[in-house]
Amino acid sequence: MSMAMRMMKGGPSLAGSFARLCAVAGPVSGRYSTAAAATTSASTTTVTKIVTQPAVHGTVIAHGDPTFLESVDIYFDKAAAIASTTPDILAQIKACNNILKVQFPLKCANGTVELIEAYRAQHSHHRLPVKGGIRMAPNVDADETMALAALMTFKCAVVDVPFGGAKGGIKIDPTKYSANEKEAIIRRYTSELVRKNFIGPSIDVPAPDYGTGPQEMAWIKDTFEHLQPNDINGAACVTGKPLEEGGIDGRQEATGLGVFFCLREFLNDEALVARIGLTTGIKGKSFIVQGFGNVGRHTIDSIYGAGGKITAIAELDGGLVAESTEGIDIPALKAYHKKKGTITGFPGAKTVKFAPAILELPCDVLIPAALETQIHSGNAGNIKAKIVAEAANGPVTPLAETILEDNDVVILPDLLLNAGGVTVSYFEWLKNLNHIHFGRMSRRMEERGKTVLIDALENEFGNGHRISAEVRSQVVKGYEHLQNPSTQSCITKWQQLSSI
Numbered sequence: 001m002s003m004a005m006r007m008m009k010g011g012p013s014l015a016g017s018f019a020r021l022c023a024v025a026g027p028v029s030g031r032y033s034t035a036a037a038a039t040t041s042a043s044t045t046t047v048t049k050i051v052t053q054p055a056v057h058g059t060v061i062a063h064g065d066p067t068f069l070e071s072v073d074i075y076f077d078k079a080a081a082i083a084s085t086t087p088d089i090l091a092q093i094k095a096c097n098n099i100l101k102v103q104f105p106l107k108c109a110n111g112t113v114e115l116i117e118a119y120r121a122q123h124s125h126h127r128l129p130v131k132g133g134i135r136m137a138p139n140v141d142a143d144e145t146m147a148l149a150a151l152m153t154f155k156c157a158v159v160d161v162p163f164g165g166a167k168g169g170i171k172i173d174p175t176k177y178s179a180n181e182k183e184a185i186i187r188r189y190t191s192e193l194v195r196k197n198f199i200g201p202s203i204d205v206p207a208p209d210y211g212t213g214p215q216e217m218a219w220i221k222d223t224f225e226h227l228q229p230n231d232i233n234g235a236a237c238v239t240g241k242p243l244e245e246g247g248i249d250g251r252q253e254a255t256g257l258g259v260f261f262c263l264r265e266f267l268n269d270e271a272l273v274a275r276i277g278l279t280t281g282i283k284g285k286s287f288i289v290q291g292f293g294n295v296g297r298h299t300i301d302s303i304y305g306a307g308g309k310i311t312a313i314a315e316l317d318g319g320l321v322a323e324s325t326e327g328i329d330i331p332a333l334k335a336y337h338k339k340k341g342t343i344t345g346f347p348g349a350k351t352v353k354f355a356p357a358i359l360e361l362p363c364d365v366l367i368p369a370a371l372e373t374q375i376h377s378g379n380a381g382n383i384k385a386k387i388v389a390e391a392a393n394g395p396v397t398p399l400a401e402t403i404l405e406d407n408d409v410v411i412l413p414d415l416l417l418n419a420g421g422v423t424v425s426y427f428e429w430l431k432n433l434n435h436i437h438f439g440r441m442s443r444r445m446e447e448r449g450k451t452v453l454i455d456a457l458e459n460e461f462g463n464g465h466r467i468s469a470e471v472r473s474q475v476v477k478g479y480e481h482l483q484n485p486s487t488q489s490c491i492t493k494w495q496q497l498s499s500i
Contacts, residue, residue, distance in 0.1 A: 065376045065397045069147040074398045076150070093153075096146045098122040102192040106185055109178055116172065118189050120198050123149035123165040129202055131156065131163035131422060133209025133240075134189075134216070136182075137371075140169035144372075151393050151415065152422070159419040161426045166204055168193075174211045186216050190223040199224060201236035201433065207425050208240040210371065213294065214252065217241045236432035239425035248428040251421070256298025256369075258420020259391045262412060263365065264306070266387075276386045276410055278364060283307030286327070288363040288385065290314040290355075291370035292343050295391050295418065297334075299369055304330040311363055314355040314370075318344035321352055321361065360384065368395035375400045383409060390414035 080090045100120040105113050119142055122130045132152040145167050153165025170189055193199035208217055217240045225234040241247035267273055268280050286309050289296050300310055309327030313320045320343055322328045329348045336346045344351050366385035368374045372394040380400035389412045458466055
């Protein structure tokens with residue numbers, strides 16, 4: 001797929017991505033949940049068949065900008081206008097199939113009882129299972145969840161991962177809850193999903209998102225397996241798990257690494273970068289990144305490792321602007337962040353309290369890697385970057401996109417750039433279904449070939465000398481084998497059981 005999607009003035013935006021979806025999706029299943037509402041003393045659950053959605057959302061940033069859900073619909077309609085697919089199929093693709101709303105009580109550590117609100121949207125059942133992350137944020141609502149679920153459908157189609165789209169959200173600020181309280185929330189949320197058949201290896205497979213990570217996914221897996229003990233594929237009910245819980249190496253950095261790969265390929269295309277006045281390659285380019293979470297941090301790591309200069313970073317509680325022409329010292333910043341839990345106050349850069357202003361600083365590449373609608377009609381005209389790389393979901397509104405294109409700013413679309421996470425999640429899901437670690441058969445074949453090679457080298461050139469057992473093991477089996485991951489996994493499991 002060309003990295004020039006949405007390039008320069010008059011670009012087709014997400015049209016190419018959506019058009020490909022129209023081509024690969026085919027007829028969408030008519031499997032809707034009937035409209036229902038169930039209320040108990042402990043929880044309230046609503047499953048709704050979606051026909052049309054009101055344009056109501058609480059996160060409009062600039063006057064005149066559409067809501068996030070409206071933005072997704074605008075992009076879809078723009079692509080649908082050039083797609084060679086019948087209107088009835090397009091209408092099915094556009095509609096959100098199911099939306100689940102649950103409310104349940106949480107007894108807090110201080111003795112009070114709080115009502116927790118949460119959602120799960122299943123956008124498209126044209127391929128099963130549906131797939132999408134679970135976020136914890138105070139601004140979660142039904143519209144946002146449905147918009148994100150729609151983007152997951154289109155994202156999976158772009159990278160040809162055989163999932164439908166879904167998304168989940170829990171309306172809390174995770175920083176204001178203890179670990180025990182968050183565990184109780186996640187486990188109760190999972191139990192509600194199980195009750196309503198909104199989770200399962202062949203139905204709906206969640207993953208980490210904003211405010212969640214491997215620990216939360218481990219709680220989901222454990223809860224599901226307790227409630228569904230006869231499902232031998234239970235580990236595949238969720239991805240993004242810790243390695244010892246059936247996760248896959250590289251999942252945490254996958255989304256950020258995918259952003260880097262797409263940027264690298266675009267910047268290595270001489271014809272494309274020449275049109276915006278840049279030379280090829282990552283090295284020496286200036287980058288501004290919004291977000292120092294999972295996506296932003298790993299994107300920054302890869303860019304820094306390739307010789308790029310991180311000139312500014314924006315976060316919720318403030319931002320950093322490099323004082324050196326070489327950019328921010330990322331290893332030092334990571335050490336500071338690990339110790340302090342924040343990037344603000346880092347002595348190697350200037351701290352800026354109003355982080356949104358950082359997006360308007362000069363740079364070669366601006367990477368919004370936080371939340372949606374961060375570049376809107378109110379600030380798009382002030383963007384000085386030559387490239388906007390959408391690492392977050394829907395960070396640019398339709399009005400902002402028009403302004404950026406008029407200013408000859410290249411926009412690299414989120415549907416491609418941040419698809420690394422769901423791609424690696426697919427392989428984790430397959431690993432769990434196959435009940436085997438990837439590479440075991442191929443590794444044995446490689447070991448046999450390397451053994452034959454070493455024996456031949458010793459016999460031909462050794463002059464009676466033999467390679468030591470340690471060196472032979474490193475060459476034949478690799479360094480990772482010496483770490484004995486199976487033994488370490490047993491030790492980790494035993495430690496977990498001993499702590500109960």
